[in-house]
Amino acid sequence: MKLLLQVLVVxxxxxxxxxxxxxxxxxxxxxxxxxxxxxxxxxxxxxGAVRGAVDVPVDVRPPGRVDLVAADVDGRELAxxxxxxxxxxxxxxxxxxxxxxxxxxxxxxxxxxxxxxxVSDNTPPKFEVxxxxxxVPQGHTVxxxxxxxxxxxxxxxxxxxxxxxxxxxxxxxxxxxxxxxDQAGPRELMIEGRDRVGNAGRSSxxxxxxxxxxxxxxxxVPEPMVPLLSPTxxxxxxxxxxxxxxxxxxxxxxxxxxxxxxxxxISTEFGEVRSYNGGPFQGxxxxxxxxxxxxxxxxxxxxxxVAFREEVRLRGRVLILDHGGGVYTTYAHLSxxxxxxxxxxxxxxxxxxVGTTGLSTGPHLHWELWVGGKTVDPMEWTEREVP
Numbered sequence: 106m107k108l109l110l111q112v113l114v115v116x117x118x119x120x121x122x123x124x125x126x127x128x129x130x131x132x133x134x135x136x137x138x139x140x141x142x143x144x145x146x147x148x149x150x151x152x153g154a155v156r157g158a159v160d161v162p163v164d165v166r167p168p169g170r171v172d173l174v175a176a177d178v179d180g181r182e183l184a185x186x187x188x189x190x191x192x193x194x195x196x197x198x199x200x201x202x203x204x205x206x207x208x209x210x211x212x213x214x215x216x217x218x219x220x221x222x223x224v225s226d227n228t229p230p231k232f233e234v235x236x237x238x239x240x241v242p243q244g245h246t247v248x249x250x251x252x253x254x255x256x257x258x259x260x261x262x263x264x265x266x267x268x269x270x271x272x273x274x275x276x277x278x279x280x281x282x283x284x285x286x287d288q289a290g291p292r293e294l295m296i297e298g299r300d301r302v303g304n305a306g307r308s309s310x311x312x313x314x315x316x317x318x319x320x321x322x323x324x325x326v327p328e329p330m331v332p333l334l335s336p337t338x339x340x341x342x343x344x345x346x347x348x349x350x351x352x353x354x355x356x357x358x359x360x361x362x363x364x365x366x367x368x369x370x371i372s373t374e375f376g377e378v379r380s381y382n383g384g385p386f387q388g389x390x391x392x393x394x395x396x397x398x399x400x401x402x403x404x405x406x407x408x409x410x411v412a413f414r415e416e417v418r419l420r421g422r423v424l425i426l427d428h429g430g431g432v433y434t435t436y437a438h439l440s441x442x443x444x445x446x447x448x449x450x451x452x453x454x455x456x457x458x459v460g461t462t463g464l465s466t467g468p469h470l471h472w473e474l475w476v477g478g479k480t481v482d483p484m485e486w487t488e489r490e491v492p
Contacts, residue, residue, distance in 0.1 A: 136170070140211040144171040148189070148205055148221035156227045156302040161189040165207055174206045174216070178223070193225035200224055227304065230257045232296040234310035242317040244285040244376045244389070246481050248492045249312075251277040251296055257306070259298035268477070269431050271356060271492075278492040280430065282476030285376040285389040289316045319376040319389060326381055326466070333419055333464045334381055342419050349413050349425055350433050350475040357430030359407035363486040364452055366406055366436060367459065367470050369397045375482040391480040392435065392473035399468040401459040402443075403436055405450040406487070414446050420471065421463025424456060434483065435473035438465040 145166040151159055163186075165171040173185035179201050183189050191203060203221040208214050233252040241247045249261060249268065253275070261268045261279045268279035294310040326334060373394035380386045405426060412433065413425035420437035424444070427433055440460025450456055461468045474483035 137211050143215040143217040144209045146207045146217045146219040148219050150221040154224045154226040154302050158192045171207050171209050174208050176205045178203045196225050226302050229304045229306035230255050230300045232308035236312040240313045240315050242315050244482050246282050249279045255300050257298040257300045262295040264292040282479035282481040283314050284479045289314050320374050321378045323380045342417050351478045354427045355429050359428045362490050363406035366403050366472050367395045367397045369395045372396045392471045395470045397459040402455040403457040405454045405456050407452050411444050411446050411448045419464045431477040433475045437471035438462050
């Protein structure tokens, strides 16, 4: 009996050596002697792929009674801390196994282990850039297609200016216009982006703006309309309407090629250089004119929303449709409007009537198309699909 008591005293002393302050020594001693259950060990790793240094929190139970013995990732030793620090930049991309071994403080030193599958990705994404066309005539439109090597968020800059970017499945596209006065020559395309874990990638490309020979015409303006030829009047009106074309107007609303707004022959081509009343040839006609009788219905070429409906001095009664994606169409010299401000319109819907208001010598429709604040040939949009 005396020997048994001596053994119990020794065991209590050993148990006391492992108990923390503020603990119930008796309960701990009983657990220390009798426990045969291994500890519970788990690793709480991040979901999905990771990059760079990550911390993997450790959870052990019963708390305060377990020691961390060893940890590793793919056999590489890690410091045994309450949160395992794993630097994936030293590892190849792909799957890795983090292992933790623990041992409780009881007499039997019961042990357990936990593993965690960790996926690392430290490779920047790559971007394949394809402008269509690669050579864009002045006054025309380019679509820039971007194919990332993996899911990414991207930004596209053309000649140093950002473009609105839209997704199409796993790929992206952006549209840009070059007005008739844009300088011919190369333009740099720069694509920057980050994948889902934050790896940053960059790619570049190039397109070229080619000179385009626009038609010329001599226009005789009746004497009462000559004051409307004032450069100040045109500049003020262009600025007034330009504020509409520069608005951020959300995602594209159109699908497929645009419809012609009226059925009739073209009387003036886009970009034409004109001489008024014998003056010098200068400027560009920033729309396409259609011959049409007074009151002929004008139809919407694509889905859109009425963004502007006013009468101005040069263009007369004007309607502007917002098609999203930085694209607007303008209808000038109207005799009447058939839709209201902010109204949504569908392809083929009648929106106005042909007239001869403003600086006009006879009934016709003047049709403009604007992309990102640039006026481009609207007929191109009836002959090709964007994007």
